[in-house]
Amino acid sequence: MADRTQWGSPLDAASWPPRGIFATVRFEERPFVGKLILRGSADTREFLDVSRAVLGFALPTTANTVAVDGDLAALWLGPREWMVTTTPEREADIAERLCRALVGQHAAVTDVSDGRTVIRLAGPSARDILMKGCPLDLHPREFVPGRCAQSQLARAQIILHQIDETPTYDLYVAPSFARYLWAWLVDAAAEYAIA
Amino acid sequence: MSTQPFRLPRGGRIDRARPHRFIFNGRAYSGYAGDTLAAALLANGIHLVGRSFKYHRPRGIVTAGVEEPNALVQLGVGARSEPNLRATQCELYDGLIATSQNCWPSLRFDLGAINDRLARFLPAGFYYKTFMWPPSAWMQYEHAIRRMAGLGTAPEERDSDRYDKRLVHCDVLVVGAGPAGLAAALAAGRTGARVILADEQVEFGGSLLSGSAEIDGRPALDWVARATAELDWMAEAKLLRRATVFGYYDHNYLAIVERVADHLANPGEREPRQRLWKVRARQVVLATGAIERPLIFRDNDRPGIMLAGAARAYAHRYAAVPGRRTVVFTNNDSAYAAALDLIEAGGPVTTLIDIRAEPQGELADAVRAHGVEVIGGSAIVATSGRHRVKGVEVMRLTPDGTGVAGPVKYRDCDVVCMSGGWTPAVHLFSQSRGTLAYDSTHGCFVPSRAAQATHVAGICNGAWTLAECLRQGFTAGTAAARAAGFVEVAAAAAPPAPEPTATPPRILWAVPSDRAGTTSKHFVDFQNDVTVADIQLAAREGYRSVEHVKRYTTSGMGTDQGKLGNIPALGVLSDVLAADLPSLGTTTFRPPYTPVSFGALTGRDIDALADPIRVTPMHDWHVANGAIFEDVGQWKRPHFYPRAGETMRAAVDREVTAARTAVGILDASTLGKIDIQGPDAVTLLNRIYTNGWTTLEAARCRYGLMLKDDGMVIDDGVTTRLAPDHFHMTTTTGNAARVLGWLEEWVQTEWPDLRVYMASVTEQWAVATLSGPRARDVLAAAGTDLDLAPTAFPSQSMRQGAVAGMPARVFRVSFTGELSYEVNVPARCGGALWEALIAAGAPFGITPYGTEAMHVLRAEKGFIIVGQETDGTVTPLDLGLDRLVSKTKDFIGKRALLRPDTQRSDRKQLVGLLTEDPNEVLPEGAQIVVERRPEPPMPMIGHVTSSYFSPTLGRSIALALIVGGRARHGETLCVPLLGKTVKVEVAESCFYDRDGARANG
Amino acid sequence: MLRIPCPYCGPRDETEFAYGGEAHIARPQNPATTTDADWADFLFMRKNPKGRHRERWMHARGCRQWFNVERDTVTHQIVTVYRMGEPPPETPR
Structure with missing residues (x-):
């Protein structure tokens, strides 16, 4: 994938300061995370087997959950849809191996690494900030590490993935909305003093 | 600075160590922390606070709470100024500035008061009858009427405050923190359920704050303190004070406005002034209390005439007595308790007039024991005093209550405390579409059948004693938690409280007078100046429906929405129509319960956050190079790139000419893009598009039209076959999401057997379109491994390779009529691609062009834009695109093209x-x-x-x-x-x- | 605002969903042989009942799946939800 000097991310510091560092929450872009949309039927044994063989772990079949293994993760997005994430530049290799293994099956792999960027939000106030604009019930009784959901934050569509109990969240957002969402987060965090 | 002559020497829940100065109508006064503005005014002997809406009659403080109709003030100055605030709810802070509304030139001398003398010319429906003709003049009339009516002044400046929102979920939301609400919150909270307790007042306790009740043999406020401490300690209980639940919507969705900083002289920079809570509750407990009704007697609106419960609250909670000589006028027991409390606090009561026959029993004896004259079976027939009530005239009621007889007794006074009974605050219950039942004993509606997961407790549910309120609260809280899946671990029993035997009230909606006529005003709705005579007139003119009477007389409108007057107005109407009151029903209760500022509803959705601004990976270059942007949906697209001193027309002409004679470059990243894969992908395209796709070879592109099943064009675009089972579809910018939804709809609902998957790749790819006779030269100069020879890379085809070192899909399709390459690279490379092409194109005169030049170029070629040449009523045949309509296969919309109308x-x-x-x-x-x-x-x-x-x-x-x-x-x-x-x-x-x-x- | 139980993702706020009109409108198998009147009926005629209504919704901001909802248009009570292709469950009145 091209020369890294040719890369730009929607929230590149050069084009879009400031970083969001506050006393009880911080957020930062995780640019260029590898992302593949994997489509196939969870009712089909071969599809699940082949996916597990390539990924090294089973695709999550429980709605709105995430399976993680090392730097690979699979987020349940719908009954026949997952998003496989990986470290930057590994996606092409995974995609190719998936495609090869799935030949002859009704399945599809689409590279969307550039179709979304990731904002990581972490800190004791992270949940409060999300509650300013997200209709999901994020209470620890309802939404825990390993859960994901497609929903909205303010006026942007997002995929939300809770990483740990800090709490830390990854927000997946389309690059065209990233600056809007970043500005919204900076504004929402304003009541938590800057560190 | 006055000295608060009506402040009691001790008592009250005020902080005498923290005096606050404030300014009311330009004069300085003092009060204490813990006061409301109304309490501080009364402590200073001020009753006259405003003028009425229509007659401009002098008006005083009537209530001590949210239901206040008269004491509306404009608070603050400049950008933070806010009209229509109830002085009874404004917490006093040091430096508070308030002015009366609806009086000009001054409160004591108001020119509008002439309306009072002209009352006979201002009957119900006056505005409708007079100002509607000619229709064109209403705008002028309205302007003048609004100024006269004077519902405050909207600030001219931008609101300088910050407002915020919170979206929360809970197991049990308890509304109201009086005895029933606190009990419900305790019971629910002890189960471990997530509880939110919201109360509009500054501290919990509700009615207990204003009286001397006891619970478990000790002052009730001790119990309130213990309950509050226990709730504070619960990890899953959220306590909201100064928080009004103003709307109860579908599926237990409720809205709360929390006044975070309204009570602060200097609000913090970061904290919002108000916070809107949107709550989704599994279960709701409404413990919203009750509102005392006025009695509807002649001239019942003079300053100094107030609700008995309000006088009790001022004396007890704020240590401010409303006057020195108090007359009480009641139809029920509660005013006796209020009188006793007033006396105990130090406010002398001279006479108590009871509509009911000779009052007997404990309460009457207790009042008499304090030397109060008790007059039974009688009514106030007139009052006197212009800016303050000075005296009342009392006569005996006839046995049926419709008239008065006998000698007139005069009693001097400076305050009249009235009580017409209590109306349960069923607003939220009714907003939730719960049904009401009429309680004829107490003359009020009470909740009957809940429409949602709603529980009701306390006096708003017809619990007329404190003991019953507590019992209902514990029961409702336990039941709500259980319904949400939580079971109590410890038994939650209500503590005992006294349960005095009550004598039922005597309901007399309009209190008769010995003087009738149009100048006699029995006010039903103080804020809108609606009298008994107005309602009688409306009935005479044929109005029967309460909804019509409300709109005709304006009873129940305005900022208080008839919290005091609605039930008495209904009563008067039922009397004049000789109809059963419950058969008339009530007017519809709608949110908000009390007025909510636009700021709170808007929150942070302002300025740049009002709506997302979507930008492409090349956006910063466009900005740096002076582009003027056009909004295309939420996208910012370059409209044109003017050079210094260039007009739009000149810039667009230059850009168009460059594309026709040299080469132009367009940021086409916003184009919708859909990845379609599967063995049945081609079948799907055949059904979705009007033309055929089976024969399209790999790496070839084709233009297609999409119709709805009514035959009308909904989208168009170029789709490319990447591989036998793999297509890349493009859509118009504005339709990207809609077309993906359209494909999903058909595949999921109509053709689930099709083996095909779609994914949006709109933002995966950044697109720079080179267009013009030198486009090929620029692409070659940028460096590519693609063979660009026309034979190797013909029109309507796609090649994958490297462009300027970046992995690219290049589509040779044209929307300008010139040689064009749409260069797609992963979005992260969009900025670099653009700059590389601009640099490579410099020798060829490359010119960035915007959407306006793009439009001109395509219009010169007669290419349509969906949404511009089409509007949902245009078929492909109408567009002259018959050649794109297959005769041999079926597709969505084909059947409709055979209808006579489309032919x-x-x-x-x-x-x-x-x-x-x-x-x-x-x-x-x-x-x-x-x-x-x-x-x-x-x-x-x-x-x-x-x-x-x-x-x-x-x-x-x-x-x-x-x-x-x-x-x-x-x-x-x-x-x-x-x-x-x-x-x-x-x-x-x-x-x-x-x-x-x-x-x- | 309604709380709609997506059969795949669970209950979510109405703002995440798109409405898709009356459910169980069958597209004629052979459009070419369908009369104009029947075609117009398929295209345009929809029930607008006061009470129970079977309708389609899509979890637009979630899993993007279409499904059926039986909703009372007076009370907004959602009686049941079921997936595309499933027969409407018997629901007690």
Whole structure:
């Protein structure tokens, strides 16, 4: 994938300061995370087997959950849809191996690494900030590490993935909305003093 | 500075160590922390706080809470000024500035008061009867009426405060923190359920704050303190004070406005002034209390006449006695308790008048024991005093209560405390669509059947004693938690409280007087100046429905929405119609319960956050290079790139000419893109598009039209076959999400057997379109491993390779009619690609062009834009695109194209228009007629859909939809505009390079 | 605002969903042989009942799946939800 000097991310510091560092929450872009949309039927044994063989772990079949293994993760997005994430530049290799293994099956792999960027939000106030604009019930009784959901934050569509109990969240957002969402987060965090 | 002459020497829940100065109508006063503005005014002996809406009568503080109709003030100055605030709810802070509303030039001398003398000319429905004719004049009337009515002044400046929102979920939301609500919250909270307890007051306790009740043999406020401490300690209980639950919507969705900083003289920078809570509750407990009713007697609106419960609250909670000589007028027991409390606090009560016959029992004895004269079976028939009540006249009621008789007793006073009984605050219950039942004993509606997961407790549920309120609270809280899946671990029993035996009230909606006539005013609705006579008039004029009577008389409108007057108004109406009160029903309770500021509803959705601004990976270059942007949906797209001193027209002409003669570059990243995979992908395309896809070879592109099943065009775009089972579809910018949804809808709902998957890749790819005779040179100069020779890379094909070192898909398709390459690279490379192409193109005169030049270029070629040439009523045949409509296969919309209506020859068809004057650019949307007549009507036969100046042709061009247009080629038609008529000739819709040699070369 | 139980993702706020009109409108198998009247009926005629209504919704901001909802248009009570292709469950009145 091209020369890294040719890369730009929607929230590149050069084009879009400031970083969001506050006393009880911080957020930062995780640019260029590898992302593949994997489509196939969870009712089909071969599809699940082949996916597990390539990924090294089973695709999550429980709605709105995430399976993680090392730097690979699979987020349940719908009954026949997952998003496989990986470290930057590994996606092409995974995609190719998936495609090869799935030949002859009704399945599809689409590279969307550039179709979304990731904002990581972490800190004791992270949940409060999300509650300013997200209709999901994020209470620890309802939404825990390993859960994901497609929903909205303010006026942007997002995929939300809770990483740990800090709490830390990854927000997946389309690059065209990233600056809007970043500005919204900076504004929402304003009541938590800057560190 | 006055000295608070009506402040009691001790008691009250005020902080005497923290005096606050404040200014009311330009004069300085003092009060204490813990006061409301109304309490501080009363402590200073101020009753006169405003003028009434219509008659401009002097008005005083009537209540001690949210239901206040009169004491509306404008608070603050400048940007933070806010009108229509209830002085009874404004917490006093140091430096508070308040002014009365609805009086001019001053509170004590109000010119509008002349209306009071002219009352006979201002009957119910007066505005409707007088100001509606001629209809055109209403706007002028309205302006003057609004100024006279004077509901405060909206600040001119921008609101300087911050407002915020919170979206929360809970197991049990308890509304109201009086005895029942606290009990419910305790019971629910002890189960571990997530509980939110919201109360509009500054501290919990509700009615207990204003009286001397006991719970478990100790002051009730001790119990409140213990309950609050326990709730504070619960990890899952959220306690909201100064928080009004104002709306109860579907599926247990409720809205709360929390006044975070309204009570602070200097609010913090970061904290919002108000916070809107949107709550989704599994279960709701409404413990919303009750509102005391006024008695509807003659001249019951003089300053100094207030609710008995309010007087009790001022004396007990704020240590401010409303006056020195108090007369009490009641129809029920609660005023006796209020009188006793007043006396105990130090406010002398001289006379108590009870509508009921000779009062007996403990309460009457207790009152008499304090030397109070108790007059039973009687009523106040008149009051006196202009700016403050001075005295009352009392007569005996006839046995049926419709008249008065006997001698008149005069009693001097400076305060009248009235009580007409209590109305449960069923507003939220009713908003949730719960049904109400009429309690004829107490003359009020109480909750009957809940419509949602709602529990009701306390006096709002007809629990008339403290003990019963507590019992209902614990029961409701336990039941709500259980219904949400939580079971109590410890038994939650209500503590004991006294349960005095009560004598039922005597309901007399309009209290008779010995003087009738139009000058006699028994006010039902203080804020809107609605009298018993107004309601009687409405009934005489034929109004029966309460909803109609409300709108005709304005009873129950305004900022208080009839919290005091609605039930008495209903009572009066039922009397005059001789109808059962419950058969009349109530007016509909709608949110909000109390007024909510626009700021709170808007929150942070302002300025740049009002709506997302979507930008492409090349956006910063466009900004740096002076682009003027156009909003396309939420996208910011470069409209044109003016050079210094250049007009829009000059810039667009230059950009168009560059694309025609050299090379232009367009940021086309916003184009919708859908990845379609699967063995049945081609079948799906065959059904979705009007043309055939089976024969399309790999790496070839084809233009397609999408119809709805009614035959009308909804989208168009180029789709490319990447591999036998793999397609790349493009859609118009505005339709990207809609088209993906459209495909999903058909595949999921109609054709689930199709083996095909779709994914949006709109933002995966950044797109730079090179267009112009030198496009190939620029691409070569940028460096590519693709063979660009026309034979190797023909028009309507796609190649994958490297461009300027970046992995690219290059589509040779043209929307300009020139040789064009749409270069797609992963979005992260979009900025670098753009800069590389600009640099490589410099020797060839590369010119960035915006959406306006793009429109001109495509219009010169007669290419349509969906949404501009189409509006949901246009078929492919209307557009002259028959060649794209397959005769051999079925597709969505095909059946409709066979209907006689879509086959008509006199449908509107797409044509080109050339104006007689080549410099005349028609306005888009202009109507077209065969000939201009001197006067309308003129049959309209079409309209202009696109219109530009074409620098390529050196003249204006337009596209239009015209009835039978294709048969009119060469005809001259007219476009009537303001002040002139433009003659146009009907032409081909393609104006330039009709055989397409330029794009295909 | 309604709380709609997506059969795949669970209950979510109405703002995440798109409405899709009356459910169980069958597209004629052979459009070409369908009369104009029947075609117009398929295209345009929809029930607008006061009470129970079977309708389609899509979890637009979630899993993007279409499904059926039986909703009372007076009370907004959602009686049941079921997936595309499933027969409407018997629901007690």
